[in-house]
Amino acid sequence: xxxxxxxxxxxxxxxxxxxxxxxxxxxxxxxxxxxxxxxxxxxxxxxxxxxxxxxxxxxxxxxxxxxxxxxxxxxxxxxxxxxxxxxxxxxxxxxxxxxxxxxxxxxxxxxxxxxxxxxxxxxxxxxxxxxx
Numbered sequence: 627x628x629x630x631x632x633x634x635x636x637x638x639x640x641x642x643x644x645x646x647x648x649x650x651x652x653x654x655x656x657x658x659x660x661x662x663x664x665x666x667x668x669x670x671x672x673x674x675x676x677x678x679x680x681x682x683x684x685x686x687x688x689x690x691x692x693x694x695x696x697x698x699x700x701x702x703x704x705x706x707x708x709x710x711x712x713x714x715x716x717x718x719x720x721x722x723x724x725x726x727x728x729x730x731x732x733x734x735x736x737x738x739x740x741x742x743x744x745x746x747x748x749x750x751x752x753x754x755x756x757x758x
Contacts, residue, residue: 637690641747644685649739652678657732667731671720675713682709691755704754712746 656674659665665673683705687698716738723734 640690644690645743648678648682651681660731671717679709686750708746708749708754712742716742
């Protein structure tokens, strides 16, 4: 029982660390493109996601959910599905927030990324990187 709890704590801790790094990559790229190159937020957000995806997959596979004996051919498509779901939720919430509030893109993106992270963790743990 204690070993399972310790394993869960490690998984959540690593998920938070890897997720924070991937989120930072996503955020810096997206906000940088929007502010410095005047790229529309929707496109900047897509590029940020694409840049952050490899960081997220490799980090979660090796650190957040270690000991996985399944091949990349099995886990990568599932994790990509989770990531795309998370991104679609992110993009929808960002675009709706920008349309219906006066909040700036940098703040909206930060808030949305935190909200979406919870569902991404649950789907990753119990589906994409499950041991079954």
